[in-house]
Amino acid sequence: MIHKLMRSKAEPGVVSESAHTVAGAESPATPAETSAPHKNGATAISTNGTQPSLSLRGICKSFPGVLANDNIDLDVFGGEVHAVLGENGAGKTTLMKILYGVYQPDSGVIAFKGRETRIQSPNAGRRLGIGMVFQNFSLIPALTVVENVALFLPSYGMFLSRRAIARQIQEVSDKYGLQIDPKARTGDLSLGERQKVELVKLILARAEVLIFDEPTSVLAPHEVDGLFRVFDELKRDGYAVLFITHKIQEVLQTADRITVLRHGKVVECTPGEGATADHLVAMMLGIGVPEVVRNTQMRQHSANGAAVEFRDVWTAEKNDPRGLHGVSFHVMPGEILGIAGISGNGQQQLGEVLLGLQRRRSGSVYLFGEDASGRSIASMLDAGVAYIPEDVLGMAMVPTMKVEENLVLGELQKYGNGGIWLDRKGMRRQVDSTLSRFPLKLAPLDTRVEHLSGGNIQRVVLARELAMSPKVLMAYYPTRGLDVLTAETTRGLLMECRDNGGAIVLVSEDLEELFALSDRLVVMYQGNIVGEFQPESASLHEIGLLMTGHHM
Amino acid sequence: MSTFWIVLGGAFTGAVGPGISVLYATYGELITERAGRINLGTEGCMLMGACFGFIATVETGSATLGVLAAMLAGSMLSLIFAYLVIFRDTNQLATGFALTMFGAGVTAWAGRDYVDSLIGGLNPISIPLLSQIPLVGKALFRQDILVYLAYALGPLLWFGLYYTKWGLSLRAVGESVTVAFAAGRNPALIQVAAIAFGGALSGLGGAQLSLAFTHTWSEGMTVGRGFIAVGLVIFGMWSPVRAMAGAFLFGGAIGLQLQLQSVGAPVSPFILDMFPYVITLAVLALWSGAASRAMPEGLRTVLRGGT
Numbered sequence: 086m087i088h089k090l091m092r093s094k095a096e097p098g099v100v101s102e103s104a105h106t107v108a109g110a111e112s113p114a115t116p117a118e119t120s121a122p123h124k125n126g127a128t129a130i131s132t133n134g135t136q137p138s139l140s141l142r143g144i145c146k147s148f149p150g151v152l153a154n155d156n157i158d159l160d161v162f163g164g165e166v167h168a169v170l171g172e173n174g175a176g177k178t179t180l181m182k183i184l185y186g187v188y189q190p191d192s193g194v195i196a197f198k199g200r201e202t203r204i205q206s207p208n209a210g211r212r213l214g215i216g217m218v219f220q221n222f223s224l225i226p227a228l229t230v231v232e233n234v235a236l237f238l239p240s241y242g243m244f245l246s247r248r249a250i251a252r253q254i255q256e257v258s259d260k261y262g263l264q265i266d267p268k269a270r271t272g273d274l275s276l277g278e279r280q281k282v283e284l285v286k287l288i289l290a291r292a293e294v295l296i297f298d299e300p301t302s303v304l305a306p307h308e309v310d311g312l313f314r315v316f317d318e319l320k321r322d323g324y325a326v327l328f329i330t331h332k333i334q335e336v337l338q339t340a341d342r343i344t345v346l347r348h349g350k351v352v353e354c355t356p357g358e359g360a361t362a363d364h365l366v367a368m369m370l371g372i373g374v375p376e377v378v379r380n381t382q383m384r385q386h387s388a389n390g391a392a393v394e395f396r397d398v399w400t401a402e403k404n405d406p407r408g409l410h411g412v413s414f415h416v417m418p419g420e421i422l423g424i425a426g427i428s429g430n431g432q433q434q435l436g437e438v439l440l441g442l443q444r445r446r447s448g449s450v451y452l453f454g455e456d457a458s459g460r461s462i463a464s465m466l467d468a469g470v471a472y473i474p475e476d477v478l479g480m481a482m483v484p485t486m487k488v489e490e491n492l493v494l495g496e497l498q499k500y501g502n503g504g505i506w507l508d509r510k511g512m513r514r515q516v517d518s519t520l521s522r523f524p525l526k527l528a529p530l531d532t533r534v535e536h537l538s539g540g541n542i543q544r545v546v547l548a549r550e551l552a553m554s555p556k557v558l559m560a561y562y563p564t565r566g567l568d569v570l571t572a573e574t575t576r577g578l579l580m581e582c583r584d585n586g587g588a589i590v591l592v593s594e595d596l597e598e599l600f601a602l603s604d605r606l607v608v609m610y611q612g613n614i615v616g617e618f619q620p621e622s623a624s625l626h627e628i629g630l631l632m633t634g635h636h637m
Numbered sequence: 638m639s640t641f642w643i644v645l646g647g648a649f650t651g652a653v654g655p656g657i658s659v660l661y662a663t664y665g666e667l668i669t670e671r672a673g674r675i676n677l678g679t680e681g682c683m684l685m686g687a688c689f690g691f692i693a694t695v696e697t698g699s700a701t702l703g704v705l706a707a708m709l710a711g712s713m714l715s716l717i718f719a720y721l722v723i724f725r726d727t728n729q730l731a732t733g734f735a736l737t738m739f740g741a742g743v744t745a746w747a748g749r750d751y752v753d754s755l756i757g758g759l760n761p762i763s764i765p766l767l768s769q770i771p772l773v774g775k776a777l778f779r780q781d782i783l784v785y786l787a788y789a790l791g792p793l794l795w796f797g798l799y800y801t802k803w804g805l806s807l808r809a810v811g812e813s814v815t816v817a818f819a820a821g822r823n824p825a826l827i828q829v830a831a832i833a834f835g836g837a838l839s840g841l842g843g844a845q846l847s848l849a850f851t852h853t854w855s856e857g858m859t860v861g862r863g864f865i866a867v868g869l870v871i872f873g874m875w876s877p878v879r880a881m882a883g884a885f886l887f888g889g890a891i892g893l894q895l896q897l898q899s900v901g902a903p904v905s906p907f908i909l910d911m912f913p914y915v916i917t918l919a920v921l922a923l924w925s926g927a928a929s930r931a932m933p934e935g936l937r938t939v940l941r942g943g944t
Binding site: 207208211223224225226227228232235236237242243244245247 | 804
């Protein structure tokens with residue numbers, strides 16, 4: 086490395102050329118090696134004197150009705166981890182899409198290494214050296230790791246030299262301790278591994294600014310620590326890491342500098358050292374810290390037996406990783422059962438089997454002590470089962486219909502006036518009276534659902550499913566897309582439902598939420614329940630390990 | 638007993654001839670599908686190739702020019718398909734099928750004066766030594782140039798798909814247009830090129846039929862081979878090398894049927910005519926589960942009716 090560093094100083098063009106060609110098969114040049122002025126190591130943070138890798142001045146971007154980015158200034162330096170912190174809807178994603186060339190700013194200036202530039206497309210951004218690790222990765226599952234990486238290499242001649250590319254991947258992988266198998270089919274990798282592939286891809290495509298959009302949302306707790314170690318390595322090699330998140334703990338753990346966004350504006354840019362969680366929350370929300378609702382009341386199981394019980398339910402063959410593999414569990418009335426697990430480990434099938442959307446291969450489902458295995462969807466709904474699905478827009482809403490119509494979707498017969506006409510006035514009266522008792526504010530009732538934001542759609546579903554105080558509720562990610570205050574209100578609603586005797590199965594990716602709400606907690610991994618805990622006596626670490634397939 | 642061996646030997650000899658035209662069309666359709674499009678106009682492209690290749694050979698006296706004309710004719714028809722599905726966003730299955738009908742009509746009309754024409758066409762070339770191998774030698778190595786080209790094309794296409802930049806781009810487009818675009822490729826252009834190339838190969842298959850196999854032109858002479866090719870792509874799970882096996886299986890079924898007819902098997906010739914197609918369908922039915930995983934993602938919505 087030192088040898089190369091010196092050579093690159095002597096003849097700057099040479100190293101970057103050889104990084105292009107696979108035939109040369111040299112390890113990829115890091116920004117610290119190619120651009121001389123950057124310092125290695127911990128001192129690289131100093132912001133005066135060095136030129137930022139990327140700098141934004143006065144960036145504005147508006148969408149109909151929203152000013153998503155309002156006069157944003159941001160500098161990202163080589164050799165630092167810069168966190169952009171903000172709630173959902175604070176403008177983080179818009180800002181990142183501008184950096185990556187998906188959106189064009191309405192006004193403002195972007196400079197890359199001091200040179201003003203326009204980023205017209207993702208491809209142009211990547212050519213400059215800006216790489217982005219998206220939440221849903223840009224990898225093709227059917228291709229191998231080598232092929233996915235090759236697709237994004239700047240140039241490798243006419244033929245695809247699998248061995249040379251595999252060697253490059255191996256080198257980067259070893260250097261940052263990523264443990265990637267270049268020959269693996271990408272679709273067979275876990276989400277955490279795919280994230281690493283994405284990172285290697287960007288490094289080999291010679292990105293110098295690496296943008297991570299909510300990178301930890303697909304990771305288990307111990308994988309998060311691994312990612313942060315990689316951040317440190319990247320920093321040392323002179324890369325600029327831009328880390329977008331709403332998780333304060335992670336920011337405190339890893340960021341050298343923190344930029345806080347609220348309502349599209351930069352409210353603060355502060356060094357990571359010395360920052361406190363309380364302060365950041367206050368900045369992020371613009372208010373004092375809300376009390377986290379805690380589930381203090383441990384309920385005794387009532388004697389009438391379980392509201393829902395699964396007995397050895399299978400939906401898939403043993404060797405098929407998707408689906409349920411002999412799941413047994415029960416929920417009592419007045420109990421919240423939390424289900425922890427990385428999404429895609431059978432959680433979705435639980436709800437679909439309960440409701441009758443998906444067939445079982447074997448096993449049975451009991452509802453209030455009766456075998457409900459073969460019952461129709463309609464009869465399950467009539468029995469008081471409510472369902473907040475994972476894919477709200479696809480499974481719970483008709484996007485082209487109005488909010489009001491979606492609210493009464495399940496009970497349209499009630500308003501069938503003489504069997505032909507829809508009694509719209511009666512419908513509106515009913516909806517108004519229900520909503521008057523409901524604490525969440527909804528979008529105007531005659532808006533079409535397709536025009537609502539994710540958070541507002543979620544509110545409509547919550548209103549429909551919770552307002553009727555269901556006896557059984559399958560809730561998937563109920564607070565997803567909601568702002569902090571609404572999420573708190575929603576948690577309160579769930580507990581109210583529980584206190585009224587409802588049995589709730591809560592599937593969430595937010596472990597803190599699960600710990601706060603659940604009376605009992607189970608962990609799912611590959612279609613099985615692999616552990617059961619009382620939230621008071623379980624540790625995050627323990628559950629994180631189980632979620633990723635480690636046995637105790 | 639000896640009849641049995643004659644029939645089987647004959648089936649084997651017969652496998653190569655009729656299999657080659659299907660093999661070309663299968664290659665062509667395979668490239669098209671790897672780019673994420675399914676062209677049911679393959680049958681039409683084969684007819685275009687068979688007809689215009691034949692006409693060009695009659696008019697110029699050169700089979701080489703005939704072959705080139707066939708490839709051009711096939712790619713012209715497939716370019717209409719490309720324009721309609723990529724730029725006008727029409728339904729792929731309906732468009733392809735309509736173009737097959739269109740190709741059948743055009744060739745019936747254009748070829749009406751050539752039905753009785755005679756040509757030298759392409760004649761077998763024996764490969765020394767190899768053609769002397771007992772039983773299979775003559776079948777495999779005393780054939781026309783297009784047969785040898787077809788042998789070579791399978792491994793070549795395989796290499797192209799997996800070991801060149803173009804192949805990677807093509808497969809990426811077939812798997813995810815979004816990612817391919819993000820990687821700086823032009824998906825529409827790649828699909829147009831793949832479809833045109835596929836059409837040219839189908840046209841070449843048609844030319845093999847009229848210039849080398851039958852040395853005649855007759856209306857609708859491909860009798861569904863283009864559709865068989867679509868099936869064989871699935872049978873070969875989108876691999877050119879496996880597609881060769883499929884094409885020879887189909888050719889063998891035709892060869893067997895011809896042999897059975899010639900030894901006077903007590904079965905209606907109409908039943909025997911169905912034989913190759915029934916075999917192909919049966920194999921497809923058994924295969925479809927395994928093929929599902931190999932299917933390019935871009936085809937899934939078309940072949941599965943959306944998910």
